Each structure stands twice: as C-alpha cells, then as structure tokens.
Amino acid sequence: MGKQALGTIAYNQFIRADSVLLIGAxxxxxxCRTKAMDLTNYERLGAGINAMVCVMSYxxxxxxxxxxxxxxxxxxxxxxxxVLRRNEVELERFAAGEVEIVLPPEGxxxxxxxxxxxxxxxxxxxxxxxxxxxxxxxxxxxGGEPRPSPLVYKYPQPAVVDHVIISPQGDTDRFTQSQxxxxxxxxxVRPPELGDKFSSRHGQKGVVGLIADSVxxxxxxxxxxxxxxxxxxxxxxRMTVGKLLELVSSKRAALRGxxxxxxxxxxxxxxDIAADLTASGFNFQGKDLFYSGITGEIMQGYVFFGPIYxxxxxxxxxxxxxxxxxxxxxxxxxxxxxxRARSGGLRVGEMERDCxxxxxxxxxxxxxxxxxxDLFTAxxxxxxxxxxxxxxxxxxxxxxxxxxxxxxxxFKLLIQELQGMSISVRLSLNNTS
Numbered sequence: 001m002g003k004q005a006l007g008t009i010a011y012n013q014f015i016r017a018d019s020v021l022l023i024g025a026x027x028x029x030x031x032c033r034t035k036a037m038d039l040t041n042y043e044r045l046g047a048g049i050n051a052m053v054c055v056m057s058y059x060x061x062x063x064x065x066x067x068x069x070x071x072x073x074x075x076x077x078x079x080x081x082x083v084l085r086r087n088e089v090e091l092e093r094f095a096a097g098e099v100e101i102v103l104p105p106e107g108x109x110x111x112x113x114x115x116x117x118x119x120x121x122x123x124x125x126x127x128x129x130x131x132x133x134x135x136x137x138x139x140x141x142x143g144g145e146p147r148p149s150p151l152v153y154k155y156p157q158p159a160v161v162d163h164v165i166i167s168p169q170g171d172t173d174r175f176t177q178s179q180x181x182x183x184x185x186x187x188x189v190r191p192p193e194l195g196d197k198f199s200s201r202h203g204q205k206g207v208v209g210l211i212a213d214s215v216x217x218x219x220x221x222x223x224x225x226x227x228x229x230x231x232x233x234x235x236x237x238r239m240t241v242g243k244l245l246e247l248v249s250s251k252r253a254a255l256r257g258x259x260x261x262x263x264x265x266x267x268x269x270x271x272d273i274a275a276d277l278t279a280s281g282f283n284f285q286g287k288d289l290f291y292s293g294i295t296g297e298i299m300q301g302y303v304f305f306g307p308i309y310x311x312x313x314x315x316x317x318x319x320x321x322x323x324x325x326x327x328x329x330x331x332x333x334x335x336x337x338x339x340r341a342r343s344g345g346l347r348v349g350e351m352e353r354d355c356x357x358x359x360x361x362x363x364x365x366x367x368x369x370x371x372x373x374d375l376f377t378a379x380x381x382x383x384x385x386x387x388x389x390x391x392x393x394x395x396x397x398x399x400x401x402x403x404x405x406x407x408x409x410x411f412k413l414l415i416q417e418l419q420g421m422s423i424s425v426r427l428s429l430n431n432t433s
Contacts, residue, residue: 002201005311006081007047017086017165017183022314024048025080025189026032030201030309031250032260034267046220048201048311049078051249054218054226054290055235055304061212066209067198068229070217074191078227079198079312083188084162089135089151091180098140100149101178105136107406112152115161116425122161122184128153134161153186162187188351195317198228198310202240205313206230218290218299225293248273248286251306255280322346334374334409345373385426387415403429 009023009194027046104112115126120136138146165183249260261267274284287302336345379388379402
C-alpha cells in the first residue's frame with residue numbers, strides 16, 4: 001500500500017503544479033523500521049503516523065476490516081491530508097490577430113466572482129466554492145465583442161487558492177497559438193471521515209467504520225485512549241505475524257527511546273522485546289488492562305495495545321460517492337451515461353438481475369432494465385412483423401396495420417443494424433388488439 005499512501009512526496013511539494021497532489025499533513029517517522037528503510041532513506045519522507053492501536057472488537061462497526069477511530073485524535077490532526085489541485089487556462093492568439101484577454105470583474109458582478117482580484121484572477125488565500133470563477137477570461141466574439149469564457153472551479157468540495165502561477169507571454173510549450181498560461185492551485189484540507197481508507201505496512205487495509213467520542217472508548221491504567229481500534233479477526237487468516245511484532249517492538253521503542261528493528265529474520269527477537277517490556281513494568285506480551293469507556297468497569301480480558309505505523313491511502317469517499325435520479329443519456333443507445341464524472345447511472349448488471357429473478361421481483365426488473373433505462377415505443381406491423389414509423393409499415397407500404405410495442409431502444413438499434421447487414425428480423429405478436 002506504500003504507493004497509495006499520503007505523505008511527503010518531495011521537498012518542493014508546496015511550490016509544484018501537479019494536476020492533483022495529495023500530501024499528508026503531519027507525517028511521522030516510524031518507531032519500527034527495517035534495514036531496507038535505512039539504505040533507501042525512506043524515513044526522510046514520512047508517509048504515515050504512529051497510531052496507538054487496540055486489537056479488540058468494539059461496537060460491531062469494525063467487522064470486515066473496518067476500523068473504529070477516536071474523534072479526539074482526528075481533531076488533533078491524525079490522518080489529515082492536503083489536496084492541491086491545478087486549474088489551468090491558456091490565453092490563445094487567433095489567426096486574425098485577435099487574442100483572449102483577462103478582464104477585471106464588473107461592478108455588479110455575481111457572487112461567483114467574489115474570489116477575483118482587481119486583475120481578474122483569483123487572489124491568494126481566497127475561498128472558492130463549486131462554480132466560482134478563478135480566471136475571468138474573455139474570448140473574441142462575432143463583431144469583435146468579447147464573450148465570457150471563464151475558468152471555473154468545478155469540484156463540490158470548498159477550497160482555498162494556494163498560489164497562482166502566471167507564465168510570461170510567449171513562454172508556452174504546447175500550442176503555437178497560445179501566448180500565455182495561468183495556473184491557479186487550490187488547496188483543500190481533508191480530515192478523515194467515514195469510508196476513508198487506511199492501511200498498515202503489512203497490507204492490512206480497511207475503511208473508517210465509526211468515529212467514536214473519546215469518552216466512549218476504552219482506556220488503560222494510564223488513562224490513554226487508543227487512536228484506533230482494529231478487529232482481531234483480521235489476523236488469523238492473513239497470518240500477518242510481522243504486524244504483531246511491529247506493535248510490541250514499537251511499544252518498546254516508545255518506552256526506551258530507541259527505534260525498533262523489524263527486519264525480517266534479522267530484527268529484534270521476540271524474547272528481547274518481551275524482556276524489555278517486563279523491565280519497563282509492562283506485560284511481556286504487549287497486553288494491557290483496559291476499562292470500558294461506557295460503564296467504567298474493568299474489561300474482562302487483557303487487550304493487545306501499542307503503536308503501529310498506519311498510512312492514509314488516496315482512496316477517499318468524497319472522491320467516489322455518487323448517486324443520481326435522472327440525468328444525461330447516451331445519444332446512440334439512449335441509455336444513461338456511465339461513470340461518476342459524467343453523472344452516470346448506477347448499473348444493474350447480470351448478477352443484480354439474477355438476484356431479482358431469484359426473488360421473483362418481475363415488476364422491479366422491468367422498471368430497472370426498461371422503464372428507467374431506454375424505454376422506446378415502437379410501431380410494429382401486424383402483417384409482416386417489421387418496424388414501422390408513424391403508424392406506417394415501410395415494408396408493406398400500408399397505414400393502420402401497426403401496433404405500439406414497448407421495447408428497449410438498444411433492441412430497436414440491434415434490429416436496424418441487422419437490417420443493415422441484410423438480415424431481416426420479424427417480430428411475432430401474440431395479442432394485436
């Protein structure tokens with residue numbers, strides 16, 4: 001999961017102009033590292049946080065690899081990330097010598113122009129929301145009248161203008177007719193929310209299933225709450241023994257002030273770690289006594305507790321969440337478009353159809369696959385079975401012998417494509433009344 005983790009990517013990360021740049025807000029050095037990390041200087045660019053982890057079942061919101069997080073830890077900055085986005089526009093020069101220009105906002109400009117400076121470009125530090133104007137660009141229109149063609153902030157999450165890059169005139173590399181580029185970099189701070197993805201360095205990935213108040217979480221004899229709670233059912237089948245060793249090694253490192261060595265087959269031995277934990281006054285297995293945050297009573301069993309290096313991954317629910325009622329349709333098939341970027345529909349595939357068939361939900365099946373998709377009322381000839389148009393059969397050359405039949409538009413398209421291949425498709429009608 002290292003390639004998907006959010007952290008420090010380079011020393012110049014705050015002056016770059018990448019399309020999208022995801023940066024961890026408070027990266028830390030791992031308490032348990034390996035010899036490979038020393039050789040590659042991996043620790044110089046942190047990509048995670050040492051989280052205090054309880055391995056226990058809590059509340060039922062941690063099943064199937066979901067994790068429970070401490071709200072107080074998230075408010076202190078745990079797992080927080082910064083999203084930098086580049087919004088770019090080019091001022092072009094046309095063949096007739098006309099050029100695109102940037103104009104200051106008009107005196108009676110709408111609220112969409114509130115981020116603009118006197119020069120027509122969004123000012124540094126200005127807050128922007130969806131459809132706000134970042135660059136007030138105008139393009140030459142008919143008769144020399146300029147028409148607005150602004151650069152608009154299109155994302156639903158509010159952001160702040162981090163910095164603006166304006167290239168010198170003529171300093172472009174892509175288009176000969178382009179005379180200048182303006183790049184507006186927006187910054188967005190995202191604390192973790194329900195559905196965001198985290199992972200340890202052992203591939204134990206999971207999403208945030210519950211954000212619980214600190215007072216409701218268990219606490220140990222020192223009054224320490226965990227930053228996160230992980231379900232123990234993630235260990236037996238995955239057999240990630242290294243994660244267990246990382247916890248006790250990191251726990252010893254925090255107590256003794258010496259970084260642990262988790263190199264496979266060559267790092268700290270379990271016996272040495274156990275001896276040091278015992279010498280520090282802790283259980284040699286890394287388990288602690290915990291009290292319930294809800295009742296205040298001592299919990300029945302000891303809890304495996306200690307720091308594990310956790311990484312926040314780039315998969316965030318705010319980038320993936322999507323729903324629609326009605327919306328755009330494909331011109332060719334008249335079916336809803338596909339994909340979140342195109343406001344597409346939610347696909348009912350073969351397996352979903354099989355479930356509906358199994359339940360006998362025929363009306364629901366008809367609605368999902370026909371009414372809500374590409375319903376088309378076709379004229380079918382009662383005599384020859386060919387497609388007609390406007391109550392006229394184009395094959396029989398007669399009027400009035402057609403009936404209205406509801407079919408998917410894709411099926412009508414299939415019939416016409418087969419006709420284009422000289423294959424005649426005739427529809428047999430049972431009830432033509």
